[in-house]
Amino acid sequence: MDRTELADFLRHCRSRLAPSDVGLSQGPRRRTPGLRREEVAQLAGMSTDHYTRLEQARGSRPSRQMLAAVARALRLTGDERDHLFHLAGEEPPRNRPTSEHVRPGLLLVLDRLTDTPARVLNDRGDILAQNAMDRALHGDASTRPEAERNVVWRYFTDPAARELFPAEDRDRAARTAVADLRAALGRRPDDARLAGLVRRLRARSEEFSALWDTHEVAVRRGDTKRFLHPVVGLLELDCEVLLNPEHDQRLVVYTARPDSRSYERLELLRVVGLQDLTSG
Template sequence: MDRRELAAFLRSRRERIGPAEVGLPTGPRRRTPGLRREEVAQLAFISTEYYTRLEQARGPRPSREVLAGLARALRLSYAERDHLHHLAGAPPGPPPGPSRVVRQSILDLLERLPQAAAIVLSATFEVIAWNPLAAALMEDFSALSPRDRNLVRRAFLGPRPQGRRLYGVSDVEAFARTSARQLRATAARYPDDPEVTRLVHELRAGSEEFARLWDSHEVCAEPTLCKTFRHPMVGPVTVNCDTLDITDRDQRVVIYTATPGSPSEEALRLLSVVGTQSMDVPG
């Protein structure tokens, strides 16, 4: 346990958080930046005396429960959480579960891509953010439950009317292989997360194809550079696929763009005007 570094780290993290960020009043007499020690202690469910001793580099080694409370109270990222554990001499365990919280800067980025369809996927392939063109191209995700927004579940267990399995994408078989492989890696990162466990059990029980892919123990994903959506209103839309990793949240931004001057670009332009209003057959 590195008491001095732990104390300095806790103090620096405490001072960067404004009271309003955690629902506390600012107050006219607040002289120090960030939160007060007693406020952090309250949020972490520990005594103020104990937290003060930690910041003064004279506290005992905190338990994993205390470290979890501090990480939650100080709003630490996964990397900061791991660092906290290492400073306390307690190697970190696996993260609690895949994050569904999308940074505001990423949400702003989606809105700034009016000519591209863009979505954000969690580590379990749940669509957790999207822009209007993505909803027009694929489906109005706002009308779906989180369960029904999961693309790996839709690929293996979802509706398949008139060959429109997973929105009629041309690479559905490759996507199925890739998603099964990436989900296996996700399950290894979050071995104690009940939601991940339930998803895997559901897919194995409901899809022989998924069970076969899962039992192959492959974890290397196949990159997707281009795919074609078979849209019920505008027909085939061929797009380039680019993926940006958000490593600190274990999320991915997937951006679909059409080649300039192509019929698919015209189709996307039409969809950007029509939106989801004429979407009559969800895939």
């Protein structure tokens, strides 16, 4: 691990980003260009102290998960991400059918969506990135263990994940999730991680196993979803799914119809969510 070069590289990448590049407000006058360390840490889902130690060429060796999160926070290209891994003494992620590295351009689109929830997932259901509104709606995935950042796994193994949906919508949500996962496995039957996820879900959830045996297949596309948020109440949102076939990733955007009750509640969620992020 080359601590000095790693620290210098992180400082350089941080200095070239403006707050608006990552969906943050400019705030008070800044003495130096670029993001603050605490802002990078927030985007990466790590403590400011831990990130600061990396930039100061000290502290423990970062994990692969942390390196991937920092690469996303700093909007690194694929080559820059690989360089970051090399500096930390790690082999970069090998090219896999499903990439976990979100392209900077897609992250830029995500960051510009400041008034509506949006997230990037791969076709396994792993949450790769969220904007502030999506964290306010679904919770911050970066605070969970890596295995629990998969939306299908959480839906079938964590009862709390279902509480976000009205009871009468839960069966349909379950069928849709399983059908989409089967479509992904059909495209890539040799994907060990995808097959492993299905195997673990079948062992853990009788409901998932029964639905899997129905052989329903359907790629997740646009839909209307209802959410029971604990603070703002029921939200009925149009769900648009923008596919990136090259990396089997999807940008999911939730919008409310203008002048509807859900539109008003989504505005309230934006205020509440930003207050929670500021206080955190």
